[in-house]
Amino acid sequence: MPNPANPANPVHDRAAPFANEPVLELRRAPVRDSLTAALAELDARLPLHAPIMIGGERGADSGFESTDPSAPERVVAYAGRATESDAGAAVAAASRGFREWSARGAAERAEVLVRAAATLRERRLELAALMVRECAKPWPEADADVCEAIDFLQYYARAAVALERGPELVQVPGERNTMRYVPRGVVAVISPWNFPLAIPTGMVAAGLATGNAVVLKPAEQSPACALALVEALHGAGLPPDALSLLPGFGEVGAALVSHPGVHTIAFTGSGAVGLEIVQAAAETPDGQGHVKRVVAEMGGKNCVIVDSDADIDEVVPALVGSAFGFAGQKCSAASRVIAHEAVHDALVERLAGAVDVLAVGPPERFGTDMGPVIECEAQERVLAYAREAGQAGRIAASAAAPSGGWYCPPTVACDLDPDARVLREEVFGPLLTVEAAANVDVACETVEALPFALTAGLFSRSPATVERVAARLPVGNLYVNRGITGAMVGRQPFGGNRRSGIGSKAGGPDYLLQFVEPRVVTENTMRHGLVVE
Amino acid sequence: MSHCEELLVRVGRGLHAALPRPSRHPIKALDAKGMELASSDAELRAALFRLVDVTPACRSHDDLARHLTEYLKEVDERPQALQAAMRVAHTAPGRAALGAAAATGVRHMAHRFIVGESPQAALGVLEGLWKEGSACSVDLLGEATFTSEEADRYAARCEEALEVLSAAARSWPQRPLLEADSAGPLPRVNLSVKVSALTPLMRPEAPHVGRDDAAQRLRPLLRRARDLGAHLHIDMESLDALETTEELVFDLLGEPEFGDGPSAGVVLQAYLRDSGRQLDRMLEWARASERRPPLTVRLVKGAYWDHEVVEARQHGWAPPVFEVKAESDRNFEELTRRLLDERLTKDSAGKPDPWHPLLRVAIASHNIRSLASAIAHNRASGGEDHDLELQVLRGLGDELGVAIAASGLRVRSYCPVGDLVAGMAYLVRRLLENTSNDSFLGEQQRGASIDELLAAP
Structure with missing residues (x-):
């Protein structure tokens, strides 16, 4: 099979500066054929098994299963169901693994990460296929997920090497000041299913690159994707104890969060769980010799402001992509459009027409615009919000959705009661509301009034408006005249403010600082009046 | 110098000599001045593009003036006239006047490229072109198509254009050169359609x-x-639309009901690295096809260069287009030669049969060297002048069109029709092409000599 990955920009060499892994050029038929073939090969091997892995030992590999959201009777993987005692064993292994792993220098650790990235690259077709099956990610987004995972490994590997050098301090005669960053210890990573490879890879890679040991608790919906990451890292020379995998449910995550041997918790998921983690992590029981740190990426209610001078030809496809890509199941997804009253009606009409023609169907089919949502509960939640939107306003578009999987129709709602719940709460599904505002400043007030501050969008062709809105909106990521999803490692460091998250931005220059402790050493270099440097 | 190259230079000089002398018309001089200004300063060019781009969305002259001054603020070195413009924009009446002037300027520029707001409104210009010896291909400008209704509306506009043009063209005077080649009659009415406008599902x-x-x-x-x-x-x-377009055309034209017509054509973009293989596929299809009217292939350089390069760079892909202009130009000539050589079928005795070509060839360019190479190669290989069509863009290649017609060759002007709002995307692309630093027209405007213009790429 020809290698479909474009060789234009490979970054296999750690010495090369970071560059994003190129996504597949899906407009070329042979590339599409290679993915279809990879899916057929994967299907022949289903169901997979994702065991509990502690200290390199494969434990139980059945207990629950992940299924294909577009055909829920298809089991994608059987997974071991980790318990509280598994969590304890994994933290104990991590404490052992930490000593060996942290003793290696950043450069040596970076080699391991880069080798793991190479493994993911070699397996990219198969991994994309796995995401199609386990999470119903359509091909372009499944492929982008693999690329982002590779990017995180490559980016943090390089960043950790740079960080190890430490910052420059003021020096005076007779004194030597040095500052360096040391790993905190054991990181518990609790990851979501919506970027089933990229997000766990990002959090795990950040912990490992800086010399921590990691225990990974992936979402119960996507254990097989998480296993691929763990295998890649172990295969790349990571000490087995330095990374354990605990497939399972909330109870094992809670056990990790409250475990006194855990130093840092890296979490991406819902706001409710995030806040519980922040509270639980604040406990410092006797015998726990440190205060835990929490890095949490939580939800959003992401707004897009469309001013009267916007180019509607650009607005419509950007909104459709941002709101309905991967069925709106991205923390960055567009959820609420606030349009200048002069363009509101025309925008609703064109947007509705564009949503009417969206193809909802199985994600493995090229030409499917939107697949199902992840599971039955998600489907019920989205449909309930859509019903509410219909009662509180008008449904402008709702494309047909097939039966059989957890499908929801992509829906556009407008003319809503300003107090409608759907305008304030995160839906995390394919539902977009549109409302009118008298001007951009009124729209900004609406955005500012929300407790969330993750992403936002602005469409305007006035440089002064762009500047004013950028200065004003509290969001972590503002996108101007483009879609509001698809942040790239190193190009758009990603993360929210306010109740959307605590901690600095993933894929950005300061993310690793959250996984380390600063230490300063000051040495007197005067001996009997003589400087002995 | 090879025989062919000599012939090329002779043809090129002939075309150049046939160019009408630079117009003294004050409006045209103003145009030329504006273009020159825009191509001399990248920041100014950006400001001009952004102004043209935003004009249809501005609700008032005041709004337009505000946008204009915001764009100009980002230009470091402003010519005096613009400096003055920014000063007057501090007051409401000043802004109204400035906005009105800007709107007039943009509308004027649009009219240079867009022949009318509707096919009906365009008829006068189209008939005038015909009488002066230029055929046309009408292109209906429109907003992007996102909905089924928009696609239906575009199709309805196309149908209306066919009707209106056909009714009017019947009364045009005879122009034998524009109406037939060795393979048979050439329709007077020629409509260019965009697949992306015919479906929201690209x-x-x-x-x-x-x-x-x-x-x-x-x-x-x-x-x-x-x-x-x-x-x-x-x-x-x-490139995103290429496979869709190719499959669509080949499939539909292969349907039995279209065996005898209509006359139809496709486009080959020389800036694509893969264009040679694309031509292979066209020839292969034509050989296998039993359609009677030969497929017309319009060879162009390609109008989406910036888009293709930027998209590829952002995704980390190898750009699908030649990045050095000379490579595109060389490929253009290579494809021209291939088209002219390989279009012919052989009769039973193995001799070329000019009456049943596989393809009809149309060379669309404003590069005198490219046009001359096509004319020269056609003549050198024994082809008739009337079996080669040359095409230019309305607004950019008007003078070249006059020169081609005066040289006794068939020329067709590509004529956009549509309203100002809908036409802006087209206009910006044309401006970009016209003012880019290495464009042929740019070189010509800067006063490059005919020898430089005809030098091999």
């Missing part, structure tokens, strides 16, 4: 989706064109 990763949806609207248009005896040309857009 999906680069799923060409069959857009193809099937567009087919439902293109098929009735082909029938109408056949019944009216008009030519339908399927434009080529960015």
Whole structure:
């Protein structure tokens, strides 16, 4: 099979500066054929098994299963169901693994990460296929997920090497000041299913690159994707104890969060769980010799402001992509459009027409615009919000959705009661509301009034408006005249403010600082009046 | 210098000599001045593009003036006139006056490229062109197509254009050079259509989706064109649309009901690295096809260069286009030669048969060297002048069109029709092309000598 990955920009060499892994050029038929073939090969091997892995030992590999959201009777993987005692064993292994792993220098650790990235690259077709099956990610987004995972490994590997050098301090005669960053210890990573490879890879890679040991608790919906990451890292020379995998449910995550041997918790998921983690992590029981740190990426209610001078030809496809890509199941997804009253009606009409023609169907089919949502509960939640939107306003578009999987129709709602719940709460599904505002400043007030501050969008062709809105909106990521999803490692460091998250931005220059402790050493270099440097 | 190259230079000099002398018309001089200004300063060019781009969305002259001054603020070195413009924009009456002036300027520029707001309104210009010896291909400008209704509306506009043009063209005087070649009659009415406007379902990763949806609207248009005896040309857009477009055209033209017509054509973009293989596929299709009217192939350089390069860079892909202009120009000549050489079928005795070519060849360029190479190669290989068509863009290649017609060759002007709002995307692309630093027209405007203009790329 020809290698479909474009060789234009490979970054296999750690010495090369970071560059994003190129996504597949899906407009070329042979590339599409290679993915279809990879899916057929994967299907022949289903169901997979994702065991509990502690200290390199494969434990139980059945207990629950992940299924294909577009055909829920298809089991994608059987997974071991980790318990509280598994969590304890994994933290104990991590404490052992930490000593060996942290003793290696950043450069040596970076080699391991880069080798793991190479493994993911070699397996990219198969991994994309796995995401199609386990999470119903359509091909372009499944492929982008693999690329982002590779990017995180490559980016943090390089960043950790740079960080190890430490910052420059003021020096005076007779004194030597040095500052360096040391790993905190054991990181518990609790990851979501919506970027089933990229997000766990990002959090795990950040912990490992800086010399921590990691225990990974992936979402119960996507254990097989998480296993691929763990295998890649172990295969790349990571000490087995330095990374354990605990497939399972909330109870094992809670056990990790409250475990006194855990130093840092890296979490991406819902706001409710995030806040519980922040509270639980604040406990410092006797015998726990440190205060835990929490890095949490939580939800959003992401707004897009469309001013009267916007180019509607650009607005419509950007909104459709941002709101309905991967069925709106991205923390960055567009959820609420606030349009200048002069363009509101025309925008609703064109947007509705564009949503009417969206193809909802199985994600493995090229030409499917939107697949199902992840599971039955998600489907019920989205449909309930859509019903509410219909009662509180008008449904402008709702494309047909097939039966059989957890499908929801992509829906556009407008003319809503300003107090409608759907305008304030995160839906995390394919539902977009549109409302009118008298001007951009009124729209900004609406955005500012929300407790969330993750992403936002602005469409305007006035440089002064762009500047004013950028200065004003509290969001972590503002996108101007483009879609509001698809942040790239190193190009758009990603993360929210306010109740959307605590901690600095993933894929950005300061993310690793959250996984380390600063230490300063000051040495007197005067001996009997003589400087002995 | 080879024989062919000598011939090329002779033809090129002839064309150059036939160019009308620079116009003294004050408006045209102003245009030239504006273009020169824009091409001399990248920041100024950006400001001009942004102004043209935003004009249709501005609600008032005041609004337009505000946008204009904001764009100008980002220009470091402002010519005095613009400096003055920014000063007057501090007051409301000043802004109103400035906005009105800017709107007039943009409208004027648009009229240079857009022949009328509707086919009906364009008839005068089209008939004038015809009488002066230039055929036309009408292109209906429009907003992007996102909905089925928008696609239906575009198809309806195309059908209306076919009707209106056909009715009017009947009374045009005879122009034998424009109406027939060795393979037979050439329709007077020629409409260019865009596949991306015929369907809201263009999906680069799923060409069959857009193809099937567009087919439902293109098929009735082909029938109408056949019944009216008009030519339908399927434009080529960015690479994302290429597979959809190619499959659509080959599939539909292969349907039995279109065996005898209409006359139809496709586009080959020389800036694509893969264009040689694309031509292979066209020839292969033509050889296997039993259609009677030969497929017309319009060779162009390609109008989406910036888009293709930027998209590729952002994704980390190898750009699908030649990045050095000279490579594109060389490929253009290479494809020209191939088209002219390989279009012919052989008769039973193995001799070339000019009456039944596989393809009709149209060379669309404003590069005198490119045009001359086509004319020279056609003549050198024994072809008739009337078996080669040359094409220019309305607004950019008008003078060249006059020169081609005066040289006794067939020329066709590509004429956009549509309103100002809808035409802006087109206009910006044309401006970009016209003012880019290495464009042929740019070189010509800067006063490059004919020898430089005819030098091999």
